[in-house]
Amino acid sequence: MTTSAGASMGRHESGNDADVYTGQLMRHGAPKAGFPDRGTEARLAYQLVHDELMLDGVARMNLATFCTTWAEPEVHKLMDESLDKNMIDKDEYPQTAELERRCVRMLADLWHAPDPAGTAGTSTTGSSEAAMLGGLAAKFAWRERRRAEGRPADRPNFVCGPVQVCWEKFARYFDVEIRQVPLSGDTYFLTPDDIERHCDENTVMVVCNFGQTFTGLFEDVKGISDALDRFQERTGHDIRIHVDAANGAFVAPFVNPDLVWDFRLPRVRSINASGHKSGLAPLGAGWAVWRTEEDLPEDLVFRVDYLGGNEATFNLNFSRPGGQVVAQYYGFVRLGREGYRRVHSALYETAQHLAERISAMGPFEVIHGGDPDRGISAVAWRMTGDEPFTPYDLADRLRTRGWLVPAYPLSADRQDEVVQRVLVRHGFSRDMADLLLDDLVRSIEHLRRHPPATSLDQDEAGGFNHGARSAPAPSLGGGGRG
Structure with missing residues (x-):
């Protein structure tokens, strides 16, 4: 009787209805230093990871982050349904690719591009990648123009105020001098008065912050554009603006639509934005949009044969999830x-x-x-x-x-x-x-x-x-x- 009862209890404890905290994984600790030799039941592995994540801060009480920490249940459902969609594989997932194209056209319209249906743009894994794409387009366009003029193109720079670290990465990774204007007086950002002192013939762009990381303040994009107009009149140097609107691009068009900062200014050639911030999409949604197709140099576009189709790509990443794009489109349709x-x-x-x-x-x-x-x-x-x-x-x-x-x-x-x-x-x-x-x-x-x-x-x-x-x-x- 004792042997039978013990055997029965052993079978019960090893089954799916056993108490999760009596399993070997919970009794001996989580793998930490090396790759585990054996796996374990899904529910035990889940409970282990779930319990460890309780030590994280509560995301909605994290008032440092700009990123989305709350979403409707329908967003969670769409993300689950899109878990296996690869954004790069447009031939296999053509409707996800179509939703991306719709989002680009909608953003081009929202930001007053001259021809929203014909502009160039792409989704990215975040605004940092989108910012770097905007910077690369500016560098390539400047280099092409300098070479056509028979001038050296080996010392590019860009001018900015206090910026997010992605711009320092861009400068280092892509060999472009960053001219970060020092703060003076009671100012917290780049001003039109800074342009004349820091721009020259090697300046590929001025980066304007539209929603600064330190304070949340907008830089005066129109004022800086006007200053660059005056600079061009005096020197002949035509310098484009890239607007880092990671935080402001999904705010001002709705709450302050008369504020001019976007493609209404011809000097603004590209904009990056974080869909996963004020765009209300889940983490991993960024956007880069150019004023016209001509503002994105063809040298940046790769055409690859991948899984049955020829695809054009101009991202820094290759395979990436499609769910965030799907959820972004849902948000546009849901809210308007x-x-x-x-x-x-x-x-x-x-x-x-x-x-x-x-x-x-x-x-x-x-x-x-x-x-x-x-x-x-x-x-x-x-x-x-x-x-x-x-x-x-x-x-x-x-x-x-x-x-x-x-x-x-x-x-x-x-x-x-x-x-x-x-x-x-x-x-x-x-x-x-x-x-x-x-x-x-x-x-x-x-x-x-x-x-x-x-x-x-x-x-x-x-x-x-x-x-x-x-x-x-x-x-x-x-x-x-x-």
Whole structure:
């Protein structure tokens, strides 16, 4: 009887209905150093990974990231249904490719391209890849023009203000000098007055930030375009603009459509945008669009025979998922112009509510308070009062409540100036904003009563703080730029 019962219990414990935490994997720990010799049941492997991921922060409370952290159930369903679709294989998945073409035409229309049906554009894995494609197109076009004129084309440069790290990568990887204009006075971005001092015959483009990573502010694209017009009149040098609109391209057209920053300016030849930010698509959706087909040099386009069809490609990646494109098209159909306007208008209202309350707390000066004429739906501030704590201490204290509120120094010439920023995204409600404000007040009161003995170092503060006061100024990744 005992032997039979023991055998029966053994069979029960090894079956699919056994308690998940009595399995060998759970009792002996997860593989960490080497490749496991044997596999395990799917539900055990799932539970192990699921439990480890509980140590991550809650994405919707991560107010550093610009990226989508909430989506409708239908988006999840479409992503599941598109799990096996390879975006590069347009011959096998022709309708996914058609949805990509529709999205490009819709974006070209949204950004006022002269001929939306005939422009060039592509989806990418994120805005960083799209930015590099825009930069490569500018470099190739400049090089072609210089060679046609019989002039040297070996010292290209581009001019920008404080930018996301992808532009530093572009400069290094593709051998283009980056002329990053130092911040001066009370400015936080590139201005029209900077153009004359930093551009020359080797400048392939000026990169304008339309929704800066540090503060969320818009750069004056029209003013910079006008300055480049005057520069061309004086020197003869025709310099194109690339707009890094990772954060602003899906905001201004709906909330502030009269703001001129896009292809309405003939000097704007290319735009990159993150569909997975204010475009409300899942992570992994970026877009690059050129004003006309002629603005994308043919040398950048590859034509390859792949799985039964001849495909044109001008991406840095090859195989990549198609689900994000499908979900982006769903969003365009689901919301339309009016729907996007409602979503982003609500976010601006919440951002302005936050800015008003934060400004009234005393030790802060609000740099950007969710004004749609000046930037995206973000709130950025710096400390001005004489407090016994730093912004890094405040960020660390807020983290005990689950909030990830970044604190970081500005670019190298203003490294002693530390700012904090909250990104108000879809899914961040007024109620959540009030909870954050309550925790902000409590954190300030706690730090005043219990001043930190020393400033946090980089490891203590956590990666989202981008280091302590003495750390070098970071090139911000935009909370998952992509």
